Amino acid sequence: MYQKFDLMEFINQLVACEPRLGKNLIKAEKLIAKTLENNGLSYSHQPFIVADTPELAKEFKIKVPLEKHRTNNLLVGNLSNPKSILLTHFDAIGPGALDNASGVAVCLKVLVKHPDFTQDNLVVFSGSEETSPEKPVYWGYGYRMFEKKYGRLLKNCRAIYVVDCVGDAKLHFFQGDYYFRQAVPLKNLELVKYKTFVLTGSVKYLLAVCHTRKDTIAGLSEKYLEASYKELVSVCCLI
């Protein structure tokens, strides 16, 4: 059955939820969950509690509540032996159109258009990537919570794709050390680094706007979003 999924429309909806650090995460999560449900896709929750740190406030010169909040990783797909694992996040610091409503939208489109993807693969929509109560890496907590419980899956899968900040330019696949500590803050990254790819558009643009008020939908292009989705489909061997 043909399922419609409009990348830009979804990004607008997610940005409108205003998921900022501890605020509105449940609202954003509900939007993703509703989209999955409407398309007959099932998911499970990995709940955890996160708190922001003074380091985060200092780096981005923002007011951080420094209080604990609940959030979830939404897990969609194979939880016993996935071939590919897609990691993406729905929390944000700025309006978050690029970082990372774009990545969430592209992953959702893969699921909606290729529901069979869930048989052999797994998508993790994390509710906490921008922040972490841990030091010195005060971000990426949700990914590490996933790693803590499902490290075996990360170790045994064939490929890990971190989908973060796409649709502003041509999609790049980063590997090696460049940009990894920021985008893949896993505890045991060394173990899986060889098969991990960070999918991002323009790093230059990303560094200019992410975590600022400038990260709006105006920086995204329908053409690049669609192209990023297609590339992700092709690397996951769905065509």
Ligand SMILES: [Zn+2]
């Ligand atoms: Zn991000």
